[in-house]
Amino acid sequence: MSRLWAVVALLCALTGSVWAQALPYERPVDRAPQEKSIGGGYKTPDVQKPLPRKGWLEITDVVLLAAAMGVSVWIVVKRRNRRWLMALSATSVAYFGFYREGCVCPIGSIQNVTVALTDGHYHIPMVVTATFFLPLLVAVFYGRAFCGGVCALGSLQELVLIRPVQVPKKLDRALGWLKYVYLLAAIGFAVLPLAQRDFVICRFDPFVSLFRRSGFAHMLALGAAFLVLGMFVGRPYCRYLCPYGGLLAWFSRLSSRGVSITPNKELDCGLCTDACPYGAIEKMRAVRANCLYCARCYEACPREGPLVQLRGQA
Numbered sequence: 360m361s362r363l364w365a366v367v368a369l370l371c372a373l374t375g376s377v378w379a380q381a382l383p384y385e386r387p388v389d390r391a392p393q394e395k396s397i398g399g400g401y402k403t404p405d406v407q408k409p410l411p412r413k414g415w416l417e418i419t420d421v422v423l424l425a426a427a428m429g430v431s432v433w434i435v436v437k438r439r440n441r442r443w444l445m446a447l448s449a450t451s452v453a454y455f456g457f458y459r460e461g462c463v464c465p466i467g468s469i470q471n472v473t474v475a476l477t478d479g480h481y482h483i484p485m486v487v488t489a490t491f492f493l494p495l496l497v498a499v500f501y502g503r504a505f506c507g508g509v510c511a512l513g514s515l516q517e518l519v520l521i522r523p524v525q526v527p528k529k530l531d532r533a534l535g536w537l538k539y540v541y542l543l544a545a546i547g548f549a550v551l552p553l554a555q556r557d558f559v560i561c562r563f564d565p566f567v568s569l570f571r572r573s574g575f576a577h578m579l580a581l582g583a584a585f586l587v588l589g590m591f592v593g594r595p596y597c598r599y600l601c602p603y604g605g606l607l608a609w610f611s612r613l614s615s616r617g618v619s620i621t622p623n624k625e626l627d628c629g630l631c632t633d634a635c636p637y638g639a640i641e642k643m644r645a646v647r648a649n650c651l652y653c654a655r656c657y658e659a660c661p662r663e664g665p666l667v668q669l670r671g672q673a
């Protein structure tokens with residue numbers, strides 16, 4: 360029942376933002392002053408990144424996002440295979456991260472959707488609306504599939520995590536509240552009057568400068584610092600700062616399917632709990648809200664990990 364309400368709430372918000380869809384707009388560049396008409400060797404500054412994208416390519420991005428989440432669910436829920444998930448993560452980092460330069464992403468779209476719902480003069484493209492809602496809709500049914508190998512930010516952090524240490528539970532819980540504070544602050548800055556409005560999630564995105572191979576030195580340094588920290592502390596941005604992760608955690612609480620520790624096979628050895636770098640296994644069960652779909656628990660399981668698969672082939 361609560362899942363139905365969540366879907367209804369998402370549809371209501373979706374309807375609101377659909378009214379704020381962008382009208383087709385063509386910039387009258389031929390009438391604007393050009394390099395030749397300005398003269399004096401004037402060069403148009405090369406600052407517009409990312410470049411506007413053709414409509415069909417934007418739709419392709421949404422289709423790819425939906426397909427990637429379907430693949431993520433299939434790999435993690437059905438195949439229970441971490442190696443394939445790593446391949447999906449690397450593909451997502453390459454495509455959504457370095458090729459698409461981290462844009463459009465659901466995390467930043469929180470701000471666009473917020474403004475679209477509160478400011479009648481603000482319009483957003485349909486692809487931004489779809490990018491915001493799709494991962495939440497999937498979370499209602501299957502948990503955080505977007506975080507498992509689809510989100511470029513999360514996948515990048517997953518790929519660099521080589522020697523995870525467990526964060527003490529109390530500290531982990533306390534730091535986990537930061538993302539909700541950040542979410543409220545981001546919404547607060549987004550609904551300010553136009554002159555003061557600020558999209559802080561995008562401005563302080565620690566990885567977008569890396570994906571674009573450009574940007575302020577301090578943001579590149581921040582991204583590098585997150586990655587170095589993330590070699591030992593599992594996905595620090597996801598767990599403690601990502602505002603969209605906070606929304607996904609809420610919606611994934613309603614999901615009935617997702618990562619499951621296999622009750623009919625388990626030995627109660629606790630190896631899966633030790634293997635989870637995100638503290639997402641409690642009392643030998645995966646906690647949907649915190650589970651980042653990494654599939655490390657399957658890999659560590661003596662009853663279904665790679666060793667069992669090898670034994671089966673022998």
Ligand code: SF4
Binds near residue numbers: 507511512513596
């Ligand atoms: S928590 Fe945020 S940054 Fe991390 S994978 Fe999920 S959406 Fe991406």
Ligand code: SF4
Binds near residue numbers: 639650
């Ligand atoms: S329970 Fe932990 S180890 Fe297993 S998929 Fe979820 S986050 Fe990864």
